[in-house]
Amino acid sequence: MSELSILIADDEALIRLDIKEMLQGAGHIVCAEANNGLKAVELAKSFAPDLAILDVMMPKLDGLEVAKILHTMNIPVILLTAYSQTKFINRAEKVSVYGYLVKPITERDLLPAIQIAYARWREMQAVQSKLETTxxxxxxxxxxxxxxxxxxxxxxxxxxxxxxxxxxxxxxQRITVVKLADQIIKTAE
Structure with a gap:
């Protein structure tokens, strides 16, 4: 897998540090770190990361709300949480996240999750592009x-x-058939 630019957002500094070390050890770049949801959104706007790893429970704006915003910015998200309850998983499903990992996070869990999440996101981009073309x-x-x-x-x-x-x-007229068709329709209306 190629090197990705990744945003980490978690209110616990030690968790951010552990994740950062795992990511850098795997050849990824941690472009920004945030300790709350609002800061994560600001950093995402500034750095446009390839992927974001967000804690679900953060101050100011929770990870699920941040994930919604990042989805509109076309940034795939993996959520981290200490909560594996169904209500969090259901909310995560509704905000288009590409992965959901329960803490404590290990490198063995994180790296494959990143690879799969990014691959699914790229597939979705290809489908979206094909849909628009069609x-x-x-x-x-x-x-x-x-x-x-x-x-x-x-x-x-x-x-x-x-x-x-x-x-x-x-x-x-040296124009496309579609352009001429548009002109004919406008003239007829």
Missing amino acids: QQELHSQKQVSRAKAILAAREGISEYEAHQLLIHQAMD
């Missing part, structure tokens, strides 16, 4: 179909002929 392609196809229908009705030709006309006009 949505854009679908929108483009709808626009071209609408423009073909408008041309066919206006010119009294078949949709196939309208499609050919659309392609030739786009080539003549």
Whole structure:
């Protein structure tokens, strides 16, 4: 696994130190440390880490609230906690965290959790990107179909002929078919 830039947030200094040593020993960079949730959010905005490791129970803003905020910033989160009760796990599920470790944390637990969490986050990024691309392609196809229908009705030709006309006009104007379709639709409205 490649070197990651990691933010650590825990109100206990010794735990932060232990985690930092484990991470640095594994070749990661600890870009920032926070002892409360608000500071963690500020540091995440400043340093844009690859991943954040957050304690659930912190002053000012708990780790679950911080995880929600970091999710909107596109930063994956692993939660650390002394609490393994169902209510915390259920809340963690709802804020899109990528890992949940119960203290005390060992290197044997932490490093694989980081690797898996980061891999899942990257997979989610790829899925999100593909979804956005697919949505854009679908929108483009709808626009071209609408423009073909408008041309066919206006010119009294078949949709196939309208499609050919659309392609030739786009080539003549040196613009994409989608851009020309948008222009035709705007003119018709």
